[in-house]
Amino acid sequence: MSIQAMSWVFTLSKLDPYKKIVLLSLADNANDQGYCWPSMDTIANKSSMSKQTVRRHLKSLEELNLITKQQRTRANGATSTNGFFLHIGATIKEPLTEEPQKNKGVKSDTPITEGVSELCKGEGITAVVPLESSLESSNTITTTAREVKNSEPDIFQKKYETPVKTQGNPMTADWQPDWQRVKASLMLAGIDPAFATLSLEEFKTYWLDRTHVVHPSWTAKFIKHLISQWPYYQSQQKRQQQLNQALEKKTQQQVQNIEQETKNLASKSTKKPVDLDDETWADDMEVFK
Incomplete structure (x- = not known):
């Protein structure tokens, strides 16, 4: 763990909280030079996010020039975990999300319709939107900002999300792989x-x-x-x-x-020479008496 890298991450006040958690997970594994090579499972467990969400945030951190990903391979050519260089000291120039402006009176450049006072037709004067339209526009802006701010998925409510139907084809008897x-x-x-x-x-x-x-x-x-x-x-x-x-x-x-x-x-059997003239074997047989 690099204390310098952890301290640097905490200084990024404009960084989205989800991305900051992922960056903190990298800093927790980094050395003093800001280099680490944790597996995707390790980052997902530390940040309490799915691996797909972690990959998306890592890509965003690269686009913000806060980290650099390095492909790593083993001696036998097999792929290994990716390496990450943390750009310790880098800053975010612009916020990722824009805060909604307070509605102190919404103006519109649309042409003046019939029924609007003649005072609005003067040169250089912009037509004022009616109160209902102003409130509707205010609600629209607030909803849009909330959607941008909460664009990241809630990891505690994933089980309530509607599953996406998988596209593809079933297996066939004549199928052959590439x-x-x-x-x-x-x-x-x-x-x-x-x-x-x-x-x-x-x-x-x-x-x-x-x-x-x-x-x-x-x-x-x-x-x-x-x-x-x-x-x-x-x-x-x-x-x-x-x-x-x-x-x-x-x-x-x-x-x-x-x-x-x-x-x-x-070895146990004894071989005796055979005597062809020996007829003693027939002495006891009655047929020869």
Whole structure:
């Protein structure tokens, strides 16, 4: 945590409170140089916002030139958490929202209609709007300002929001993913591209049974499925390999046991020479008496 960065954020009095909370979350992870690399989950948990809302505020902070986002990658080419440079000492030149002006008499440049006093027709004199129109205009300005001020979603009332219907198409039996995109994404994540071919039919069968589900990009959903299932696949492969090794080892031991038993029987048996002239075996048989 950088005390200097935290103090700087508190000086930004014109900054929207939601964006200030996100900026404080970054400052809480920053070093003395104003650099940090927290995950999106970390920022969302600290600011009590959804990750989608956090991304929107981070983009606004970049546009205000308060932070700079840096793409980070691992040694194997896989993407990592983004890095953020905090522009400690920067200021906001203009407020993000304009306060509504007090209604001390609203004037209009619209032409004077019939029924308005002739005094309003003098050169350089602007027509005065009637009281009802003035009040209506005042209410309109106040409502607009309130909408601007409260444009950020209330995180405590998200469950009451009307869900947006997802656009897209259902899964079809002849569907094929964008293999070039799939291969590039798997290689970037360090996954064997052959795993996609093994998982395709299972993925299609699962979603073909759910005809009510639509998705705008089944290729993106397939890639996400592969990345999430890869650790389980590796675990199953390792377990199967260990099982095969155990069976092979057991089979070899059984073969060795059989060979040893054969040797033991051979060593115990005594071989006697065969005498073809020996007829003593027939002495006790009545047929030869």
